[in-house]
Amino acid sequence: MTTESVLEEWLHRCIRCSTCKYVFRQYSPSCPSGEFYRFESYWASGRLALGRGLKMNELDWSDDIAEALFTCTTCGSCEEQCQAPHARSIVKIIEEVREQYVQKVGPLPRHKAFADNVAEHHNPYGNTHHARGIVAECGLPTRADTAFFIGCTSNYRETSIRDAAISIMKKANVDFTVVDEHCCGSPLLRTGQTDSVLELAKHNLAQFEAAGCRRIVTACAGCYRTLTQEYPGLLGSFDIEIVHLSQMIKELIKDGSLSIESEFPGHFTYHDPCHLGRHGGVYEEPRDVMRLLRLDVSEMSLNRANAWCCGAGGGVRSAFRDMAESTARERIRQAETIGADHVITCCPFCVNNLTSSSDGEVDVSDLVEIVDRMSVANPRQRARESE
Numbered sequence: 001m002t003t004e005s006v007l008e009e010w011l012h013r014c015i016r017c018s019t020c021k022y023v024f025r026q027y028s029p030s031c032p033s034g035e036f037y038r039f040e041s042y043w044a045s046g047r048l049a050l051g052r053g054l055k056m057n058e059l060d061w062s063d064d065i066a067e068a069l070f071t072c073t074t075c076g077s078c079e080e081q082c083q084a085p086h087a088r089s090i091v092k093i094i095e096e097v098r099e100q101y102v103q104k105v106g107p108l109p110r111h112k113a114f115a116d117n118v119a120e121h122h123n124p125y126g127n128t129h130h131a132r133g134i135v136a137e138c139g140l141p142t143r144a145d146t147a148f149f150i151g152c153t154s155n156y157r158e159t160s161i162r163d164a165a166i167s168i169m170k171k172a173n174v175d176f177t178v179v180d181e182h183c184c185g186s187p188l189l190r191t192g193q194t195d196s197v198l199e200l201a202k203h204n205l206a207q208f209e210a211a212g213c214r215r216i217v218t219a220c221a222g223c224y225r226t227l228t229q230e231y232p233g234l235l236g237s238f239d240i241e242i243v244h245l246s247q248m249i250k251e252l253i254k255d256g257s258l259s260i261e262s263e264f265p266g267h268f269t270y271h272d273p274c275h276l277g278r279h280g281g282v283y284e285e286p287r288d289v290m291r292l293l294r295l296d297v298s299e300m301s302l303n304r305a306n307a308w309c310c311g312a313g314g315g316v317r318s319a320f321r322d323m324a325e326s327t328a329r330e331r332i333r334q335a336e337t338i339g340a341d342h343v344i345t346c347c348p349f350c351v352n353n354l355t356s357s358s359d360g361e362v363d364v365s366d367l368v369e370i371v372d373r374m375s376v377a378n379p380r381q382r383a384r385e386s387e
Contacts, residue, residue: 012052013084020044020078020090023306030081032309032327033071033316041068044078044090051097061104069098070108071323073316074190075309076278091279098192110319111191119196122182123152130155132180138166144177147213149204149227151220152183153348161348164372165219165245171377172257174248176217179207186222186275189230191315201234208240219245219368221276221347222313228280244276246286246346249371253292258375260293266363268297269340271331271354272307273347286346286367293374295344300334308334310345312353328357335362344370 021043022030029035034043041050050068053059072094079090107115117126134150135142148169154162169176181204185197208216218224224244232238252258270290276282283304290297302308311317311327331354335343343364345351354364 014045014048015084016045017083018043018045020082022081023077023302024081024083026306028302028306029308030077030306032073032075032311032330033323035330036323036326037071041065042071044072044082044094047072047094047097048090051093054097054100061101063105066101066105066108067320069094069101070111070191070314071316071320072314073274073309073311073324073327074314075274077274077306077309080278080305095190095192098190099194100192102192102194107191107193108315108319111187111193111315114187114191114315114318115193115196118183118188118200123156124183124187125152125156127156132178134166134178138170138178140177141175142177143212144175145213146174146176146215146217147179147208147211148176149181149184149216149218149220149223150178151218151223151348152187153222153352154220158348158351158366161219161351161366161368164366164368167372168245168249168252168258168368168375169217171375172252173377174252174257177211177213179204179211179213181207184223184226185230186226187315189226190313197230198234201231205231205235205238205240213240215241215243217243217245217248219346219348219366221273221280222349224282225275225279244280244282244285244346246276246289246367247282249368250285250288250292253289253375256378258371259378260374261376262374264293264295264370264374266296266342267340268295268342268344269300269335269338270297270303271300271310271335271343271345271350272304273345273350274307274309274313276346277307278305282346286344289367289371290344293370295370298338298340300331300338300340302334310347310350310353311357312349317349317353324353325357328353332358332362 040046114124122129185200311324317324
């Protein structure tokens, strides 16, 4: 079924039952934008009604409806809670309506900056493009079985995540390299600016092939979603294996490539990134790693498929900072409620928003940072390196 036919079908399917607003049968809040704005247009059911009105020419494409369309973090919780058939189409519809809005009216100014920066600097932040200098800096080969796709947020904002990931793979003697990556396209896809995404995908695929890579590993949840879900459709054939770093780390510890030789005191909890969890289905591997690290971990009441969003995704942090920070503070409050003093996640964007919105009482880290601090190369590997 094409996106258009899904759109046509779904716009007439919503029965306004309101299950998208709350965790099904628990009645806990589920939708960040609905809870922040407290108006029907900001929940999934309201956005579907807006989409139907626009499709039927009952509403005009104007700036007046932009806020309701673009305050969705595309977290996907509405899809988990909706009990109707084909619920997995809701985020797709919202992103499709955003794309149509951009075509007819234009992108929001803060979102347009993403596209302008990607066009000029190959990343949405507008930083000087790193190209492939990391290869020389870190002594990596130019060709390898695995490519580490760093992602823009780890490369230009949360750089400690990038450095920790490289450190872990070097400790474990992983055959990997870094390619001349451009933005994966996720910020543009989520904000309706899709025109250049195919060229970004083609560039990155050419880089993977030139480096002889058969596997791509990334620590970024947004990149993971884009590479696994959007690239196959964009590129037609994309048979390179995509692995999130948490999945690789689990295997590296289990097979002895990484040794855990230190303890990390404190009470931990895990925040499921929306792109990795609800969109990617990766829930257990990060938790498995934390068990292997022997951390003291408790779950927040809203976890896994029902996890509360950090508030940053879908272009919300850039254009609606007050909502993004309010959503993040609620997640921090949930962690404090169970007595956690450390929040671990597997997404640099979640780290960025949760950290900037925290009062400092709870420490926020990416899982790779914790693993890097606690791990050493396998003793056999250290012996080989000393020969």
